[in-house]
Amino acid sequence: MDHVSFPYRSSSHLILLHVVSESGSWEKHGLQVDFDYQIGSEDAQKGIASGDIEFCSGNHVSTYGLRARGSDWVYLGQTVNQVNHQLVTRHDTGITCVADLRGRRVGTSGSHPSLNHWLYLKQRGLDADRGDFEFVNQSVLKAGSMDEVDPTQKKPPLWHWVRDGVVDAVLVGAPSSLFAAAAGLKVIDIEPLPMIQYSTISTSLRFVEKRPDIVERFLKGMIEGIHFFKTRREETIDIIQKRITKGGLLTREQAIYVHTNLARILEPKLLPKMIAIANVYEEALRQDKDSSKVNPLELWNLHQIRRLDDSGFIKSLYEPSQSPAPVVASPAPDAEEVAEREHVHEKNVLSHTHKGAPMPDHECDETCAGTH
Numbered sequence: 001m002d003h004v005s006f007p008y009r010s011s012s013h014l015i016l017l018h019v020v021s022e023s024g025s026w027e028k029h030g031l032q033v034d035f036d037y038q039i040g041s042e043d044a045q046k047g048i049a050s051g052d053i054e055f056c057s058g059n060h061v062s063t064y065g066l067r068a069r070g071s072d073w074v075y076l077g078q079t080v081n082q083v084n085h086q087l088v089t090r091h092d093t094g095i096t097c098v099a100d101l102r103g104r105r106v107g108t109s110g111s112h113p114s115l116n117h118w119l120y121l122k123q124r125g126l127d128a129d130r131g132d133f134e135f136v137n138q139s140v141l142k143a144g145s146m147d148e149v150d151p152t153q154k155k156p157p158l159w160h161w162v163r164d165g166v167v168d169a170v171l172v173g174a175p176s177s178l179f180a181a182a183a184g185l186k187v188i189d190i191e192p193l194p195m196i197q198y199s200t201i202s203t204s205l206r207f208v209e210k211r212p213d214i215v216e217r218f219l220k221g222m223i224e225g226i227h228f229f230k231t232r233r234e235e236t237i238d239i240i241q242k243r244i245t246k247g248g249l250l251t252r253e254q255a256i257y258v259h260t261n262l263a264r265i266l267e268p269k270l271l272p273k274m275i276a277i278a279n280v281y282e283e284a285l286r287q288d289k290d291s292s293k294v295n296p297l298e299l300w301n302l303h304q305i306r307r308l309d310d311s312g313f314i315k316s317l318y319e320p321s322q323s324p325a326p327v328v329a330s331p332a333p334d335a336e337e338v339a340e341r342e343h344v345h346e347k348n349v350l351s352h353t354h355k356g357a358p359m360p361d362h363e364c365d366e367t368c369a370g371t372h
Contacts, residue, residue: 001032002214007039007047009058011246013199015262016079017057018243019236020225028224029217040151041111048073048204054211055218056202060280061112063202065288067299072205074301077219077270079226080198083116084265086177087188088159089169098124098190101133107167109138109158111148112197115283117171120193136167144288159185174261196272196280208301219270219304220313226266227317233259269314270305 008014017035020026026033039047041062047053049071063073089095095104101121108114114137118128128135138155139148159180161167171190172180181187201222208215229236241255250258281296308314 001027001030002217003032003034004055004214004218005047005053006033006035006055006057006218007037007044007053008035008199009039009041009044009056010198011038013057014246015240015244015258016199016225016229016266019229019239020222022239022243023225023228023232023235025224025228026218026221029221031214031217031221033218033221044202045071045073048202048207051204051207054203054207054214057199059202060196060200061115061284061287063299064281064284064291064294064296068290068293073202073299074205074208075196075200075202075272075299076208076215076301077201077222077267077305078196078272078276079200079222079267079270080262080265081194081196081267081273081276082265083120083173083193083195083197084261085116085120085171085173085190085193087169087190088162088172088177088180089186089188090162090165091184091186093168093186095169095186095188097188098126101126101169103133104168105134105136105166107136107138107158107161107170109155111139111141112283114139115286116193116195116197118286119279119282120171136161159183174257194273194275194279196276201270205301208304212304215304216308219308223268223270223308223314224317226268226270229259229266230263230268231318233263236263268318269309271302272300 006017008017014036021033021035035057039053039056041059044053044056044059045062045066048056059073063071063075066073087095087098093100093104095101098121106117106121108117114135118135121128121133126132138158138161139153141148157176157179158170158172159176162170162180162185163183177187201219203215237252237255237259240258241250241252244250244255244258277296277300281291284291284296
């Protein structure tokens with residue numbers, strides 16, 4: 001076994017990473033992966049540069065400016081290409097859509113999530129820099145950094161600010177939006193934001209060139225783990241219910257919701273989408289002016305993924321040959337078909353998810369503060 005480190009930037013990534021690990025996908029390819037610990041943005045950059053860690057799960061915005069200053073940080077694959085969120089407000093605000101946020105106080109939290117909220121509203125004609133609304137961040141960030149001044153600071157769930165009248169509205173994902181609805185707040189469905197977020201596989205070009213064998217085996221493990229997540233539903237839900245305990249124990253229905261919500265948007269080939277790259281680059285330009293000196297595609301090294309795809313490795317997982325194979329408890333349908341078939345059941349699940357322990361919010365990224 002080769003031992004590699006793969007710390008995460010947000011604990012929300014553990015929903016996927018525990019499943020990849022317990023599916024045996026990395027072990028199958030001779031890897032022991034140490035993934036269950038969090039790392040700050042600056043420490044991730046230092047660890048990758050020094051070789052103290054082999055891979056990082058995340059770190060999406062600060063790296064473009066670093067590239068302009070000589071960093072060899074590269075992205076090898078992308079698990080999720082969008083942020084799913086909802087607009088939460090009180091019934092007495094008169095807010096019915098995003099346009100109604102003009103002149104209001106809008107709450108946010110963290111570094112990457114706050115940039116997501118800034119960009120989403122700007123793309124819809126509301127510019128915080130122009131004073132179209134007041135943007136209030138729970139987190140105090142280090143100057144020029146994606147890290148918080150005090151990462152141990154305890155903050156209330158962001159929707160509490162709406163409930164308590166601190167702000168007029170917030171953008172949050174499930175399950176935070178579910179808890180808000182259960183508390184009597186108004187929850188408004190809005191469009192997703194294309195975005196590079198969640199568990200992005202990051203490392204250095206130096207490591208890719210030095211250990212291409214480990215890179216290939218690591219990516220194969222991730223791809224097979226995602227296949228397991230999408231197609232081995234009951235086993236995956238078991239793992240989620242057992243392992244995702246940070247805020248307390250999940251009920252079975254909560255674990256079902258978490259699985260269905262993520263399985264729909266996981267990328268089977270680990271390919272980023274161009275619109276997601278374009279959006280995260282807009283955030284990088286806002287965060288660090290040096291980002292303008294690089295083409296956003298400079299950081300994306302996808303030839304290993306392309307080679308695996310061209311070899312038929314990924315296709316073989318989702319379209320197995322007709323040769324005899326061991327009988328499994330259930331077939332491996334396409335994830336989208338699974339999601340559609342369970343849509344009605346999921347609606348029933350959602351009405352109960354506010355009971356019991358909170359669940360991680362997939363929007364948490366560079367920092368995961370204040371969402372629950």
